[in-house]
Amino acid sequence: MSDLSDFDALIGTWTTTATHPQMDATVAGRTTFEWLDGGKFLIQRSHNEHELFPDAIAVIGPPEDGDGLLMEYFDSRGVRRTYVIALEDGVLRVWRDHPTFAQRYSATLADDEFRGLWQAAETPGDWRDDLAVTYRRVLETPS
Template identity: 45%
Template sequence: MIGTAALIPNPALRPLEVVVGQWRTTGTHPLMPGTTFRGRTSFAWLEGGAFLVMRTEMEQAEVPDAVAVIGSDDAAGTLTMSYFDERGVSRRYEVEFADGRLSWSRDEAGFAQRQTLVLSEDRSRMTGTGRMRRGGE
């Protein structure tokens, strides 16, 4: 197998090990106020821990199922996520993790998004909240 020496844990991703596993998720969406969305999210190490892969599946069809890969840029000290969903949408997000909050965001011209997942104190559940801005709204 080619490149097996690089199949090692990425130290920049180590803080995210608290989210590794299967999760039932609950969240809201800014375009559908008053609606609570439920589904499942999994986080798993990819390539020996070099990356973290997230998979989501929602019970409501309004939110697409997706897969994303989280990695790091050690020179910049940042985390990024490459996202792809069942609609064929592909995006890049900046990722942050601190104080039990995992968030990813993008701020592109005319369209900005932010998703925040909060771990419960006992780390048994995660609650998500999303925000979106189109144009100046």
């Protein structure tokens, strides 16, 4: 079974700002990362303040068979995708190889803010920048 302990760095709530090459706007949103009870799977939920940016949920954990980690992604458009995910030396990487729509994402994590970039390739190896997202940690106020 693969180790998810490095993903503790993501736990909490993050405000997001996203840009896409096909839009002139910056889209605000919110993402949370939380452990499923038992700590064997990580749940990511995201909400965006623009109808063209889907809300989504993802579950991160080990595959049924084999090594590594997978991210099962579902969004409000009805899209479902399976990605490979890794967090090593503070760099979060997500990717899927598909002959007509491959995707990859990379971000170097920091405690309170980080920026990640999605890239897409509709032809193998022909990568183009896609969605850029900046995450800012929401600090919890003491009760």
